[in-house]
Amino acid sequence: AQKVTQAQTEISVVEKEDVTLDCVYETRDTTYYLFWYKQPPSGELVFLIRRNSFDEQNEISGRYSWNFQKSTSSFNFTITASQVVDSAVYFCALSEPHLDTAGNKLTFGGGTRVLVKP
């Protein structure tokens, strides 16, 4: 069975500080995908990134960066120079591919609430 653990329930930082969100996953599959989603105070769920289990290259997108380490089953997310608009709940998720190419149900972690104070 799949499992995603986000051990940090809430992180509070002051604007311009860096913040790293931890994500640890469990799966028996060799092929899988990892995701991060953002849930701002307005409540919608916004896709941020997807990584393939075969691609361990770290990725940077603006102030966001992701560190995927298969050896430790972790997919951590760092926000550099945080801003008030980064305040949200962030979810890490794992999917295993179904046999048909169109299906990938997601298993989510419990989320980490990030509060960025001005």
Add this chain to the structure above:
Amino acid sequence: GAGVSQSPRYKVTKRGQDVALRCDPISGHVSLYWYRQALGQGPEFLTYFNYEAQQDKSGLPNDRFSAERPEGSISTLTIQRTEQRDSAMYRCASAGTENIQYFGAGTRLSVL
């Protein structure tokens, strides 16, 4: 449409009533998913459609929950004889060939 649309955004109902939650996916997306999210938790998978076929309903908690997608586009999640424990955010997502799920704003269901 431009994004996944869910209606209603909020639904308050009395225990024992039936409710129907609607999801209109992104145009052309083959896959459609339903999730339930309790307060302070991550979404949990309920069911999944590929076109009009319900491929996986392993997450539906009991037989009061059902879903359909008769023409492979709009989907309805129905909860019969609602109970207070059914109160949650119900989220719909759709995915195209790239297999990235894009979520709607959700329907917040409150059962009194």
